[in-house]
Structures are given as C-alpha cells and as structure tokens.
Amino acid sequence: MSSEHSVGVVAPQRAQFNEPLRLQSGAELPGFELVFETYGTLNADHTNAVLVCHALSGSHHVAGHYADDPENVGWWDNLVGPDKPLDTRKFFVVGVNNLGGCYGSTGPLSINPESGKRYGADFPLVTVEDWVAAQARLADHLGVHTWAAVIGGSLGGMQALEWSLQFPDRIRHAMVIASAPKLSAQNIAFNEVARQAILSDPDFHGGYYADHGVVPTRGLRLARMVGHITYLSDTQMAEKFGRQLRHGEHKFSYDVDFEIESYLRYQGNKFAGFFDANTYLMMTKALDYFDPAYDYEGNLAAALARAKASFFVASFSTDWRFAPARSREIVFALLHNRRRVVYAEIDCGAGHDSFLLDDPHYHALLRAYLENIAV
Amino acid sequence: MSSEHSVGVVAPQRAQFNEPLRLQSGAELPGFELVFETYGTLNADHTNAVLVCHALSGSHHVAGHYADDPENVGWWDNLVGPDKPLDTRKFFVVGVNNLGGCYGSTGPLSINPESGKRYGADFPLVTVEDWVAAQARLADHLGVHTWAAVIGGSLGGMQALEWSLQFPDRIRHAMVIASAPKLSAQNIAFNEVARQAILSDPDFHGGYYADHGVVPTRGLRLARMVGHITYLSDTQMAEKFGRQLRHGEHKFSYDVDFEIESYLRYQGNKFAGFFDANTYLMMTKALDYFDPAYDYEGNLAAALARAKASFFVASFSTDWRFAPARSREIVFALLHNRRRVVYAEIDCGAGHDSFLLDDPHYHALLRAYLENIAV
Numbered sequence: 001m002s003s004e005h006s007v008g009v010v011a012p013q014r015a016q017f018n019e020p021l022r023l024q025s026g027a028e029l030p031g032f033e034l035v036f037e038t039y040g041t042l043n044a045d046h047t048n049a050v051l052v053c054h055a056l057s058g059s060h061h062v063a064g065h066y067a068d069d070p071e072n073v074g075w076w077d078n079l080v081g082p083d084k085p086l087d088t089r090k091f092f093v094v095g096v097n098n099l100g101g102c103y104g105s106t107g108p109l110s111i112n113p114e115s116g117k118r119y120g121a122d123f124p125l126v127t128v129e130d131w132v133a134a135q136a137r138l139a140d141h142l143g144v145h146t147w148a149a150v151i152g153g154s155l156g157g158m159q160a161l162e163w164s165l166q167f168p169d170r171i172r173h174a175m176v177i178a179s180a181p182k183l184s185a186q187n188i189a190f191n192e193v194a195r196q197a198i199l200s201d202p203d204f205h206g207g208y209y210a211d212h213g214v215v216p217t218r219g220l221r222l223a224r225m226v227g228h229i230t231y232l233s234d235t236q237m238a239e240k241f242g243r244q245l246r247h248g249e250h251k252f253s254y255d256v257d258f259e260i261e262s263y264l265r266y267q268g269n270k271f272a273g274f275f276d277a278n279t280y281l282m283m284t285k286a287l288d289y290f291d292p293a294y295d296y297e298g299n300l301a302a303a304l305a306r307a308k309a310s311f312f313v314a315s316f317s318t319d320w321r322f323a324p325a326r327s328r329e330i331v332f333a334l335l336h337n338r339r340r341v342v343y344a345e346i347d348c349g350a351g352h353d354s355f356l357l358d359d360p361h362y363h364a365l366l367r368a369y370l371e372n373i374a375v
Numbered sequence: 376m377s378s379e380h381s382v383g384v385v386a387p388q389r390a391q392f393n394e395p396l397r398l399q400s401g402a403e404l405p406g407f408e409l410v411f412e413t414y415g416t417l418n419a420d421h422t423n424a425v426l427v428c429h430a431l432s433g434s435h436h437v438a439g440h441y442a443d444d445p446e447n448v449g450w451w452d453n454l455v456g457p458d459k460p461l462d463t464r465k466f467f468v469v470g471v472n473n474l475g476g477c478y479g480s481t482g483p484l485s486i487n488p489e490s491g492k493r494y495g496a497d498f499p500l501v502t503v504e505d506w507v508a509a510q511a512r513l514a515d516h517l518g519v520h521t522w523a524a525v526i527g528g529s530l531g532g533m534q535a536l537e538w539s540l541q542f543p544d545r546i547r548h549a550m551v552i553a554s555a556p557k558l559s560a561q562n563i564a565f566n567e568v569a570r571q572a573i574l575s576d577p578d579f580h581g582g583y584y585a586d587h588g589v590v591p592t593r594g595l596r597l598a599r600m601v602g603h604i605t606y607l608s609d610t611q612m613a614e615k616f617g618r619q620l621r622h623g624e625h626k627f628s629y630d631v632d633f634e635i636e637s638y639l640r641y642q643g644n645k646f647a648g649f650f651d652a653n654t655y656l657m658m659t660k661a662l663d664y665f666d667p668a669y670d671y672e673g674n675l676a677a678a679l680a681r682a683k684a685s686f687f688v689a690s691f692s693t694d695w696r697f698a699p700a701r702s703r704e705i706v707f708a709l710l711h712n713r714r715r716v717v718y719a720e721i722d723c724g725a726g727h728d729s730f731l732l733d734d735p736h737y738h739a740l741l742r743a744y745l746e747n748i749a750v
Contacts (some may be wrong), residue, residue: 021457024627025625025627026627031551047514094474097651125628127626182618183618184609184612184613185609185612185613185615185616185617185618185633185635186604186607186609186612186613187605188633188635188636189600189619189635189636189639190604190615191614192600192633192635192636192639192640193597193600193601193604193639195629196597196600196640196643197572197597199629200593200596201595202577218575218576221571221574221575222568222571222575222597225564225567225568225571226568226601229561229564229565229568231648232561232562234559234560237559237560237561237564238559238560238561239409240560242560243557243558243561243563243666245562250498250664252400252401252499252660254400254570254656254660257663258560258567258663259562260560260563260564260567261563261564262566263568264564264567265567265571268571277490279631285627285629285632288632288633289632291618310496
C-alpha cells in the first residue's frame with residue numbers, strides 16, 4: 001500500500017475517566033485511563049465517527065506509524081486511510097486499547113492507587129460488556145453521541161455486536177467480522193490450555209510476577225503457539241509449510257525439524273517478549289464469557305431483539321476457529337428480528353486471520369458497505 | 376460387554392532380544408526387551424496370529440484384566456475376545472508395548488547398561504519403522520512367520536501400513552484405522568506445542584528428570600490437554616459439555632467455570648500421573664517422521680507399490696485430526712497399485728477417538744472383514 005494512502009504519522013492520546021466504573025463481576029474501578037488514536041476529522045455534526053475494536057492481541061494503534069518508530073505500522077493499516085475502504089477523508093476513525101490491556105490503558109501493568117504497586121492479579125476481570133461501557137465514556141469524551149459504525153474482527157466483532165445491544169441508540173452500523181455469538185466448548189478448551197500454560201508457569205507467581213522481577217515467558221509462548229494454530233487454516237499451513245524440513249533431513253532430536261515448528265517457536269517467542277500474561281488471561285476469559293443469549297435461555301434472537309443498528313456480518317470459508325456457521329447464527333437471529341443485515345461468506349484460505357488481510361473481495365465488500373453509510 | 380465375551384484374566388510376558396538393533400536414526404540398541412500379551416491360541420500352522428499395534432498412549436494390555444487389578448481392562452477390550460469382532464476363538468492375538476514405551480518394554484525409563492542409570496534423554500529416538508522391525512523379532516520369537524493381520528488405529532494404523540511395506544511377505548491383511556499416510560503441518564504443529572510444553576517445564580531437566588527425582592507433570596499435563604482437544608470432535612464436545620457451567624455462574628476467576636475446563640484438567644492430571652515424558656516426546660516424533668512416500672518424492676502410490684497385503688481402511692466422519700480425506704489418500708494409492716482394499720467411512724460423532732469405541736456399524740464392519748480372513 002503506497003504511502004499516499006496512509007494516514008501517515010500518528011500519535012496516541014490519553015483520556016482520564018474519574019467516575020468509578022462498576023464492572024460485570026461486581027468489582028468497581030475507582031477510575032481509569034484509556035489510550036487511543038484517531039484518524040481523520042470529526043465533522044461538524046459529529047456523525048462520521050467509526051470505532052475500531054481490537055481482538056485478543058490488538059491495540060489502539062490501528063493505522064499509520066509513529067514518528068520515532070516508522071516500522072510500527074497499525075494492525076489494520078490496510079483498511080484505514082485516505083481512499084482505503086475505511087476512508088479517513090470521510091470518517092473520523094477511533095482506535096482504543098481496551099480496559100485491562102497492556103498497551104497503555106489501565107490494566108494489570110498499571111499502578112494500583114490503593115497499594116502503590118502494579119495491579120497484577122488484583123486487576124479485576126473485565127468483560128466485553130465492560131469494554132463497551134468504557135468505550136462509551138471515550139465516545140462522550142470525544143463528543144460522539146452516535147457512532148456511524150463500530151467495526152471489529154473476532155473478539156472485536158463481539159464488541160461491535162455488544163454495542164448494538166448495550167447502546168442501541170448510539171450505533172448506526174455494527175460490522176461484525178470473523179466472529180461468533182459465543183464460544184463453543186472447543187473454543188473454550190483451547191483458551192483453557194493457553195490459560196493453564198500461563199498459570200502453571202513457575203514464573204507466574206499467581207499473577208504477581210512483576211513483584212518478582214520475572215515474566216512467565218514459557219507460558220505465554222505456549223499460549224501463543226496454541227492460539228496461532230487456531231488462527232491459521234489447515235490448508236494454508238499445508239501450502240505455506242507442508243512438511244518442509246528446516247535442515248533438509250530429520251534431526252532425530254527435539255531441535256527444529258519442520259519449518260512449521262520454527263514458525264511457531266518464532267511467533268511464540270516474539271509474543272512472549274512484549275505481551276502481558278495477566279492481560280492475556282483476562283482476554284481469554286472475556287471471550288469465554290461473552291454470550292448475549294445467556295440471559296435469554298440461549299435464545300439469540302430474543303437477545304438481539306433490542307438491537308437497532310444495521311449489520312454487516314462477514315465470515316471466511318477456511319476459518320475453523322469461528323466458522324461461517326457461527327456468523328450465520330448471528331445473521332439468522334437478526335433476520336428473525338427483521339433487522340437490516342448484509343452477510344458475506346468470503347472464500348479466503350487464510351483461516352481466522354483472514355479478517356486482517358486485504359483480500360480483494362473482502363475489501364471490496366467493506367468499501368462498498370462503508371461508502372453507503374451516510375454521514 | 377458381558378464377562379462371557381471377555382478373555383478374562385491375562386498376564387503380561389516378556390521377551391529378551393540380544394541381537395543389536397540398528398535404528399533409523401543410525402543409533403544402535405545393543406539389545407532390548409518387549410513386554411507383550413497374547414489372547415487365544417496359536418494354531419498348528421501358525422496362520423491365525425493377529426498383531427494389535429497401539430497408538431500414542433496405548434500399551435500391550437489390549438484385552439482382559441489382571442488378576443490383582445480387575446479394574447485395569449485392556450484398551451481395546453471391546454474388540455478382542457471370544458465372539459467379539461477380533462474373535463479369540465479363531466485368532467491368536469498379540470499386543471505389544473512398543474520399543475521406547477513406558478509400560479515395560481525397553482525405553483527411557485529402563486536402565487542403560489552403559490551407565491547403570493535410567494536412559495532418560497539418552498534413549499535414542501525410535502520411529503514407526505523401528506517399531507515394526509522390533510515387532511518382527513517378537514513375531515520370530517512367537518513362531519509367527521506371517522501375520523493373518525496387523526491392526527491398529529491412528530499411530531497404530533501407521534504401523535499396520537509400515538508392516539505391509541517393510542515385510543510384504545509377512546502380513547496378509549493390513550487394517551489401517553483412523554490413520555494417515557503422514558502428518559499434516561497442522562498435525563505437526565499440535566505435536567510441537569505438546570513437546571514445547573514438556574521441554575520447557577523446569578522439571579524436565581533436559582530429559583534427565585529421573586536423576587533429579589522429579590517429573591515434568593506441568594508439561595505432560597498441557598501436552599495431554601492439547602492432544603485431547605484434537606481427539607474429540609467439535610460437535611461431540613458441544614453435545615457433551617457445551618457451555619455448561621460447573622458452579623451455575625461465572626466465577627470471575629481462573630478457577631473452573633465451564634465443565635469442559637474441568638474435564639480437560641482431569642484428563643491432563645490423570646495422564647501426567649503415569650505417563651513418561653520422554654516416551655511422549657518420542658511418540659510425537661515417530662508420528663511426525665512417518666512418511667512412506669518421503670523416499671519416493673512424495674508419490675504415495677509409488678511408495679505403496681511393494682505392499683502385497685489386502686487392506687481394510689476405515690475413517691470416521693467427525694475425525695478432524697486424521698480426517699477421512701487422509702484415509703482416502705491411502706486408498707487411492709492402493710487402488711493405483713490394484714491392491715485389494717476395503718474402505719469404510721463411518722458416520723460417528725466421537726472424532727478421532729471413534730476408533731476405540733464399539734460403534735455398531737464400525738464393529739459390524741470389523742467383524743465381517745475379520746470373519747472372512749482364512750486361517
């Protein structure tokens with residue numbers, strides 16, 4: 001993508017919220033900070049704002065790059081910019097690091113005002129519902145009453161869906177991509193393996209590793225490796241790595257034999273080098289808990305009856321983490337309520353991670369949908 | 376299954392092999408022991424012997440129970456016994472713990488004659504080819520020149536296939552169930568996560584944990600948890616566990632919330648209590664390395680040209696670890712060589728583990744095939 005279509009140099013901003021926030025768990029945060037970025041300009045009527053919600057490992061840094069770190073390009077830079085599908089000449093785009101995150105918003109790495117030490121394991125579990133409640137305060141802070149759209153993939157899609165339920169009058173379009181209305185038992189099982197890898201790492205120290213000057217890198221590394229397998233499709237792995245040997249022969253040891261092993265180790269090590277373990281644990285729980293139909297005896301259509309937004313729902317053919325059938329559950333529940341919904345099942349080989357790629361068909365659909373949003 | 380169809384009380388036997396065994400890795404074992412069990416009686420012509428090969432966590436204890444441990448029933452007891460599909464009134468059935476195993480055959484837990492200490496990490500990696508070579512010595516020991524059949528599921532199926540290639544004149548029927556001609560990149564990836572869980576456990580001590588009086592239970596536990604997810608089908612997990620809560624509400628902690636978490640922890644803990652970590656590592660490598668087409672530029676049909684056996688190949692509709700398409704690769708390669716092959720794709724919801732169950736359709740097929748084997 002050429003630089004003329006980039007939002008260019010960006011800088012994170014911070015917002016402080018001093019009103020206590022009551023969480024779904026019953027715990028209360030006395031106040032909190034959110035770090036965010038914006039791209040484009042809020043119009044006079046404040047009708048062109050779009051919120052981009054991040055998934056498990058994402059952040060507020062959605063597009064552009066930093067002046068002092070030009071390689072650090074936003075995670076959805078292929079989507080957001082002048083003349084890109086989410087066009088910053090039309091929209092005022094907001095990226096925010098969620099509450100409990102590890103990129104600068106108040107979370108386990110923050111100082112607990114009560115103890116003067118890092119929260120660590122004392123940071124309360126936050127949920128998708130809590131994130132949306134916190135994002136609503138950011139909307140107020142920015143002068144945005146109603147989002148033109150809230151968009152996200154995977155766990156980000158769950159936030160877009162939750163916006164339509166918690167604040168039906170504050171969102172005109174919910175764009176729910178590669179997502180699901182709730183996790184399956186298998187989804188939870190993979191999350192549980194990841195959690196147990198972290199919790200059983202001797203360096204975890206019950207979540208107070210910061211007090212011990214260590215980081216549970218072994219656990220984080222394993223968590224990321226198992227997660228990564230579920231982000232990619234079987235066919236893509238076969239095409240990209242197959243049974244290619246790293247050294248041209250079997251080593252008859254536990255060093256790297258196959259390229260796929262090298263790739264997974266690399267991804268695991270990289271992730272363990274920067275991501276916070278307590279945040280990771282919390283994110284997986286937010287995923288596990290999300291289930292808008294929970295209070296409606298499992299009836300998703302009943303749960304979605306209060307949504308007023310128009311919906312864009314998309315899934316990817318090779319995504320086995322949140323397969324197309326999971327998106328169709330959302331679509332059927334919306335149609336049951338006679339909501340406007342555009343649904344696309346996109347033929348893309350890259351599995352769950354497809355939502356991050358600039359597949360031409362996928363991006364053409366996003367562009368067409370976003371072009372039709374009045375501001 | 377009523378006790379009249381059980382082989383009843385059984386006892387393991389041992390065989391010592393003093394001839395050195397050259398392994399595929401180039402290493403040599405000066406000699407080795409195999410522990411095995413037999414059920415039924417070898418006929419006068421020695422034509423009714425069937426070898427049962429075990430998969431990752433199986434053993435020589437295939438059927439019956441021990442006099443002093445009546446609860447310890449063989450892992451394929453539903454298949455083997457008088458009037459069962461593998462009928463011990465007709466067949467002489469042999470179960471063997473593979474070389475490198477942890478149930479009594481020579482392996483990492485054995486004393487290394489050179490050091491007087493347990494082998495631990497010094498036990499050489501053994502492969503499917505090595506297992507079959509060792510099993511051939513057991514066949515000689517038992518007076519079995521030619522197996523009426525060699526049968527196995529998963530990794531056991533790979534051994535049945537390997538028998539047909541390494542000893543084409545010593546096997547009349549190869550029964551390859553829920554197996555694959557080689558692992559996919561995704562299969563290897565899951566194995567690599569399991570290995571890294573064990574290798575990175577501080578109690579692993581480079582494989583010499585026995586010298587330290589500890590066991591890498593954390594790693595083994597995680598390895599089993601991730602393995603277990605791949606043995607079950609998504610639908611079965613959904614039916615069996617779904618999103619059932621253990622305590623009727625979200626705990627907002629990392630204790631057990633969902634039943635599936637409880638189940639996985641239980642399976643992991645149980646396994647870590649008895650299985651040897653070095654053996655587990657080795658088994659996963661044997662799986663990763665198996666690829667009869669490797670020396671034939673990936674051409675499986677060319678690799679299977681030397682097989683002379685008749686084949687029974689079966690797969691299960693919901694097995695995503697070794698999906699039916701993987702069995703069909705074997706079938707197509709056999710048909711290309713005009714080999715006799717019976718193939719069944721069985722509609723069973725239990726995923727990869729289906730091969731261990733007594734699904735009526737599956738067992739009827741096994742019974743019919745085995746009844747037609749002349750002895």
